[in-house]
Amino acid sequence: MDTAKLRRIILASTSPRRRELIASLAIPFEVVPSHAEESFEASLPPEQIVMELAGRKAEAVYRELDSSADRNAVIVGSDTIVVRDREVLGKPKDTQEAADMLRSLQGRAHVVYTGVACIDALTGRRHVDYRATTVRMKALTEAEIQAYARSGEGLDKAGAYAIQGLGATIVTGIEGCYFNVVGLPVSLLVDMLKDFDIQVL
Numbered sequence: 001m002d003t004a005k006l007r008r009i010i011l012a013s014t015s016p017r018r019r020e021l022i023a024s025l026a027i028p029f030e031v032v033p034s035h036a037e038e039s040f041e042a043s044l045p046p047e048q049i050v051m052e053l054a055g056r057k058a059e060a061v062y063r064e065l066d067s068s069a070d071r072n073a074v075i076v077g078s079d080t081i082v083v084r085d086r087e088v089l090g091k092p093k094d095t096q097e098a099a100d101m102l103r104s105l106q107g108r109a110h111v112v113y114t115g116v117a118c119i120d121a122l123t124g125r126r127h128v129d130y131r132a133t134t135v136r137m138k139a140l141t142e143a144e145i146q147a148y149a150r151s152g153e154g155l156d157k158a159g160a161y162a163i164q165g166l167g168a169t170i171v172t173g174i175e176g177c178y179f180n181v182v183g184l185p186v187s188l189l190v191d192m193l194k195d196f197d198i199q200v201l
């Protein structure tokens with residue numbers, strides 16, 4: 001029997017988008033929300049921020065694994081931020097801040113960074129990487145900004161928009177991995193998983 005094929009993924013995330021994307025890999029998985037501290041030093045390079053936070057999310061779940069847990073698993077943590085000029089945009093705290101973020105993003109390009117961390121639950125071995133995707137947003141009127149912010153769709157999303165929802169109507173193009181913008185660069189993750197004896201294709 002090929003035991004490597006029986007390895008499962010433990011997704012250290014509360015994000016429904018990440019859960020859906022992981023489910024599409026057709027690999028057994030379970031979701032364990034991570035309670036990692038998400039503050040960061042904003043002056044760090046963006047790729048370091050997302051790799052650090054992704055690592056913390058996976059690490060927190062690894063440390064809290066029950067001693068009786070089946071450890072034939074790889075823990076996956078992920079973190080997404082939006083960077084405009086050098087400013088890091090996380091999730092807005094309310095509709096007002098969502099509108100402010102959209103106002104600063106409209107009519108120009110920004111970069112979405114997602115970090116991915118894998119930890120082998122058996123050995124503790126880890127690997128962290130990231131992807132960056134450039135997103136161009138169309139110019140918006142103040143009425144459009146307010147209407148989109150009021151839709152509430154962007155409230156739990158970095159940069160206050162969701163490319164996979166109504167936000168698709170305000171994005172004119174991207175360069176790089178689409179799934180990276182949604183919160184999990186699946187092609188990167190699959191390459192990383194190979195190194196942990198999980199073969200998707």
Ligand SMILES: Cc1cn([C@H]2C[C@H](O)[C@@H](COP(=O)(O)OP(=O)(O)OP(=O)(O)O)O2)c(=O)[nH]c1=O
Binds near residue numbers: 164181183
């Ligand atoms: C830019 C953008 C972000 N997002 C999401 C991806 C992430 O879920 C979220 C950024 O927040 P994160 O802190 O990366 O993740 P999360 O709090 O949703 O989930 P967890 O920490 O438990 O894993 O923004 C979209 O869904 N669509 C988009 O277009």
